[in-house]
Amino acid sequence: MPVVVRMAFRNIWEHKAKSLIVGTLLALGVIILIVGNAFMDAAREGIQKSFIANYTGDVFISGKVESPVSLFGVQSMGGLEDTPNIPEFERVWEYAKGLPGITSATSMASGFGILAQDEDATIGDTEADDNRRDAFLFLFGVESDTYWRLFDQVDVVRGRRLGPGETGIMLQEDRMEKISKYLKHDVKVGDPILIQGISNSGFRIRELTVVGTFRSRSEGAGPEQLSYVDINSLRLLSGMTVGAAEDIDLSYAQTSMLSTTDADSLFGGDMIDSGAAAASTGRIRESSLEGILGDTSERERLNQADYGAWHFILLRTAGPADTKAAIASLNGYFAREKVDAVAGDWQKASGPYGQSVDILRVIFSIAVIMLAVVSVIIIMNTLVISVIERTGEIGTMRAIGAGRGFVRKLFATETIVLSFIFGVVGIVLSFVIVWILRLLDIKAGSQFLVILFGGKTLSPIIGAGSVIGSLALILAVGYLAHFYPVSVALKIQPVRAMQNE
C-alpha cells in the first residue's frame, strides 16, 4: 500500500471525532441520493409501466398544434382548446400499422363530460358543490375491435366490455359509489345515464347505457375519472360532427366594429338607433313563436358523427428499439409528406402524468445540488480546523523534505479515503432502509402518493447507476473539499509550523 494511503488511514484513525463528523455527513449524503433516486426510479417506472400497459401504448400519434397534445387534450394556457384530428387519417394509419416491429394498433379520441341530472331534477337533487368533482368524466372514445387487443389489462368487474359497434359507457368500479351518491340514486350495470359533453363547439347531452365496470390490473397511477365510451358517442359528445366546420354568412352590421382600431370613431354619430327595435309593446302570441327556429332539417345532417375523425393512433411495439425506430420513421414521414401530425412516446401521450415525474426529479435534483454545496462547505470547514491542528505535523514533514505536492496528495488521499469508506457505509445503509421500507408495505393514500410511489404501495428500487453515481458524486465532493484546507496548510512556513509544535 502506498505510503500516502497508509498515512491517510492513520490520520483518519487518529482524528476519529472529526473523521466521524465528516464521514457521517458523507454517508448521509449518499443515503439521500440513493434512497431519493430509488423513489424517483420507482415513480418513473411505475407510471411508465402503468401508462404503456393501460393507456398510451408504446407509440402515440396525434394531430399537431402549437401546444403539446396528449391523451388528455391540448395543454394550453388559454384553457380549453379542442384536440386536433389526425389529418389524412387513412394514410397515416396504413403507414403506421405497416412499420416494422409494430405488433398492434388502435385509433381513438378523447373528451370531457359531466354526469348530468335529468330533466325532473331541481335544486337539492344534486349533491353539494364540493362533490361536483365526482360528476366529471374523462372519456376515451374507443373502437372495441382493436382497442382491447392493445389494452388487455383492463379487467371487467361487472357487466362486460364494450363490444364492436356497441353504444354505451364503461365506468371505473371504484367510482360507482361516488357516482350513485352524486346522482342520488343507485347506478347499476344496464342503467342509462345522462352525459353532457363539453367542447369548444358547445354542449351535447347523450344518454348512454352502463355496459360494465372495470378495474386496471396494473398498480400504477392513472386518470381517476377515466371512462370508456364507444367512439361515435364520443364524437357526438365532443362536437366531432359533420357540421363542426360550418360557414356562417354575416351581415356588415354584425361585424363592423371588430375591425375598428379607434374607439372614439364609434362615438361620432347618433347613438340611438330608432329603427332597431321591434314592436316594443303589446303582447306576443304563442303561435307566433312556434316557427322561430325555421327549417331544422339541415341540423340533423350536421349533427351526425364525423366517422373519419380520430384524435390519436396508439401502437404497441415488440421492444424499446422498435419504439424509437417507429417514432423516428413516423416523424420523418410526417415531415416529408407535410402531414400536420406528430409521433411520440408514452411520456408525450401521458401529458401531465408523465411530466409530474420530471417535475419531481427537478425538485429532487435542486435539493441534491443544495445538499452538495452545504456538504462541501461543512467538510471544508472541518478539514480547515483539522489542518490548523496539524500545523506542526505538516511543518515537520515539510522540514524533513516533503514537498508541496506530497502534502497536497496526502490530504487529497485522506478525504477520498474518508469519502469512499463512508460512501460505502451510506450505500449499505441505503439498501437496509429501502429493504425496511419495502417490508413496511406503506400504502399510497392519495393520487399524488400513487404517482410518487409508482404504484399503490411504496416500493423504491435501487438501480446500479444510482449507486455508482452517488459514490462518484460523494468522492468528487470529498476531493473538491480538500483544496482550500491544503492551500491553508501550504501557506504556513515550516519553521513557524515547527515552533507551534
Place this chain on the structure above:
Amino acid sequence: MKRFFAALALAALAIAPVFSQAPDVSKILRELDDMGDFSGRDFSAVYTIVSQKPGEKETVTQARMFRRDGRKQFVLLIVMPEVNKGQGYLREDDNVWFYDSGSRKFSHSSIKENIQNSEAKNSDLTKRSLLDDYGVAATTEGTIGKYPVWVIDLKAKNTEVSYERMKLHVRKDQNMILKEEDFSVSGRLMRTTLFPKYADVGGKLIPSQILIIDELNPGEKSQLTLTEQSVAALPDSVFTKAFLEKVNK
C-alpha cells in the same frame, strides 16, 4: 361559447336610462341599476355574437333571449350555428336546465354553478347592482368621440363581483354607459367594453351594439349585436321546458 356568455352577461347589465346632467354619482348608479331591471315587464331580443381570435376563424353564435325578471325566469334559445340550433337554457328561480335539441334531453344545474364550461356564472345572466356591489372611488370628466362623459371609478365592496375595479364612462347629457373598463385586483386592465349604439325600447335605452375587447389577449374581441328587442308581454308558456321541446318539433 365562453365568450358568448360573457358577452351576454354584459348586455344584460348595460341597459341604461335617459338621465340628468348632474354629477350625483349615487343617483346615476341607482338609475343605471333601476333601468337594467326589467321586473314587471318581459324582455326579448336576438343576440348575435361574433368573436375574433388572431389566426383563427371567427366564431358566431346567435340566440334568442326571453326574460321575465319579476319571476327570475329566462329562456335562451340558440339559433346559430346550425349545428347547435334549438339548444336552449331555461332558468326558473335558482334552477337552470340545458336542453340539447340533438338528443332531446335536458340536464339540470343550479344558478350558483358556472354555465357549463364558460367563465360566466349562471348568476351573471341575472341583474347586478352597481350601487350594492361597488363604492365610488373618484369621478372625473372626459370625452369619448363627440360626447362629454363622467368617468366614474368604482371599487368593489364585496368579493362576489367579477372585477375589483371598474371605470364607467357615462354620457353627461343622457345616462348611457359608453365605455366600461374592468380591472383586476392588481390594477391591470382586463377588459374594455364599448356601447356605441342603443335602441329605445318602450322608453328604455338598451345597448344594441357592444364591442368587448380582451385586454389580456391582444386581438381577441367580440361584437355583440342585439336586434328585435321588445318589451311586449310574453306568453307564460315560453318559460317552460315544453316550449324548448315544442319549438324543436
